[in-house]
Amino acid sequence: MNDFFDAIDFIFSERDSPAGGTRVGGLGEIWELMWPHLKLSAASMVVACAIAIPLGLWLGHRGKGGFLAINASNVGRAVPSLALIAFFVAYLGVGFTNLTLALVLLAIPPILTNTYTGVRQVDRDTVDSARGMGMTGAQIVRRVELPLALPLMFGGIRTSAVNVVATATIAPLAGVVTLGDPIINVNTYGDEGRLAAAIVVALLAVATEVLLGAAQRAVTPRGLKVNRREAV
Amino acid sequence: MSLLLAQVEIRDRSEDTCVSENGFCPDWIVDNFDRYVDPFFQHVLLTVVAVAVGFGIASTLAVIAYRHRWFVNPVIQVTGILYTIPSVAAFFLLLPITGRGFVTATIALVSYTLLIIFRNILTGLDNVPEETKDAGRGMGLTEQQLLWRVELPLALPEILAGLRIAVTTTVGLATLVFFAGAGGLGEEIYADIAFKSNVVVAGGLAVLLAAVLDGLILLFQRALTPWTRAVSAG
Numbered sequence: 426m427n428d429f430f431d432a433i434d435f436i437f438s439e440r441d442s443p444a445g446g447t448r449v450g451g452l453g454e455i456w457e458l459m460w461p462h463l464k465l466s467a468a469s470m471v472v473a474c475a476i477a478i479p480l481g482l483w484l485g486h487r488g489k490g491g492f493l494a495i496n497a498s499n500v501g502r503a504v505p506s507l508a509l510i511a512f513f514v515a516y517l518g519v520g521f522t523n524l525t526l527a528l529v530l531l532a533i534p535p536i537l538t539n540t541y542t543g544v545r546q547v548d549r550d551t552v553d554s555a556r557g558m559g560m561t562g563a564q565i566v567r568r569v570e571l572p573l574a575l576p577l578m579f580g581g582i583r584t585s586a587v588n589v590v591a592t593a594t595i596a597p598l599a600g601v602v603t604l605g606d607p608i609i610n611v612n613t614y615g616d617e618g619r620l621a622a623a624i625v626v627a628l629l630a631v632a633t634e635v636l637l638g639a640a641q642r643a644v645t646p647r648g649l650k651v652n653r654r655e656a657v
Numbered sequence: 658m659s660l661l662l663a664q665v666e667i668r669d670r671s672e673d674t675c676v677s678e679n680g681f682c683p684d685w686i687v688d689n690f691d692r693y694v695d696p697f698f699q700h701v702l703l704t705v706v707a708v709a710v711g712f713g714i715a716s717t718l719a720v721i722a723y724r725h726r727w728f729v730n731p732v733i734q735v736t737g738i739l740y741t742i743p744s745v746a747a748f749f750l751l752l753p754i755t756g757r758g759f760v761t762a763t764i765a766l767v768s769y770t771l772l773i774i775f776r777n778i779l780t781g782l783d784n785v786p787e788e789t790k791d792a793g794r795g796m797g798l799t800e801q802q803l804l805w806r807v808e809l810p811l812a813l814p815e816i817l818a819g820l821r822i823a824v825t826t827t828v829g830l831a832t833l834v835f836f837a838g839a840g841g842l843g844e845e846i847y848a849d850i851a852f853k854s855n856v857v858v859a860g861g862l863a864v865l866l867a868a869v870l871d872g873l874i875l876l877f878q879r880a881l882t883p884w885t886r887a888v889s890a891g
Contacts, residue, residue, distance in 0.1 A: 426753075428752075428753035429753065499825070499871075502822065502825045502826055502829065502867075503825045503828070503829070503864055503867040503868060503871070504829070504860075504864055505828065505829035505830075505831075505832040505833075505843070505860065505863050505864070505867075506829065506832075506833075507832040507833055507843050507846055507847070507860075508832060508846060508856070508859070508860030508863055508864065509860075511846045511847075511850045511856040511859075511860060512856055512857070512860060514850050514851055514856075515679070515850065515851050515852060515853045515855075515856040515857075516853060519851075587741055590743070591743030591744070591745070591746075592743075594743055594745045594746065595745060595833070598847070598850055605745065608745060608746075608749060608836070619749055620749055620750070620752070620753065622746075622749075623745070623746040623747075623748075623749035623750050624746070624750065626743050626745070626746040627742045627743065627746040627747070627750065630741050630742060630743050630746070631738060631741050631742065634737075634741045
């Protein structure tokens, strides 16, 4: 238990590095590590959403490419995040941009699959009546399919975001300093620094999950809440 | 000293320019394939043990929750939190309690399989048609017999679908167990993360392992649930 108290102490107070030369620990340093962690995760999620949501909506609306949209998740799951990052490091080199690209690839499949599934599960009668009311294809996507697909789509965004926040922990392997730095460079931060980083990363992931879960409930159209099923 | 280093470097370069220039080197891969064999089997062992233990725990929880519905939400919430905690963090959170090595790695990997398997088994059981269960009861089956002879067999497609997701996820997460000192293919990736040949072989083996285990469960499912094929064909 003492290890955990030491780790919590590391989060709140600065001390000399076991390797000497620098001071480590304290809220200032945790924030300095968390900020790039959040920046990296946010950048990857924004790009992934910008690609996966329009693609998923389009494929779902057209009812084509289901094979691609569904299997994206299966393939994505089979490629380990470490292998993906290592591949980018070996072939493109280290750095923020390359790592963001790797995380984008990691984040796309769940969003794409869920957006596609969300659109496909919209009742065909609903779409037909929208068409009967004279809506164009674009209007149907924007006013009918998108709102009804939102809960599932957000489920995908939540899965991806938690995964990206978790994977950003190994970003220092690709030359980007994040909350994973104390875990990978234990000589500089010491054992308590490493455990402290693990605690903060775990809390950050849980917070991401809870916040996006709340967002998911907030975007669920009122009509769908009546017979709400367990969210994915 | 610097002279010696320079000489070594020159010799390396003349021996294999592909490696020193960080290319993709089939020759190097053939010569060095041995080093991936042990990590590969560590990886297989970690995955199989974690999924087997996870399946044991999750199926017990699911059968209890199927009979006692109040149990569903607490299990979903607890396993949901376990699923959310990043594996790298989990290894170091466990370190003060269980130390480094196989046990710590397995506990963390098991904790990720629980939510996936639990949810799929429960969905599978819930999807068994009420009429089928009534028919079983009408034939005089006890609740226990109904579970083993009717409900669980009919839930098999969903159960095995959950197992497939759990296996591929676990193969991926097991690339990170070297942080807990438990080896695996991830250790080889990490050992030389900027060397193209190494990354392709170690990463490729992990992807291959996921695909093979996934395919094996799929074959198992086909053999065990012949009726699902008849339905999709008709």
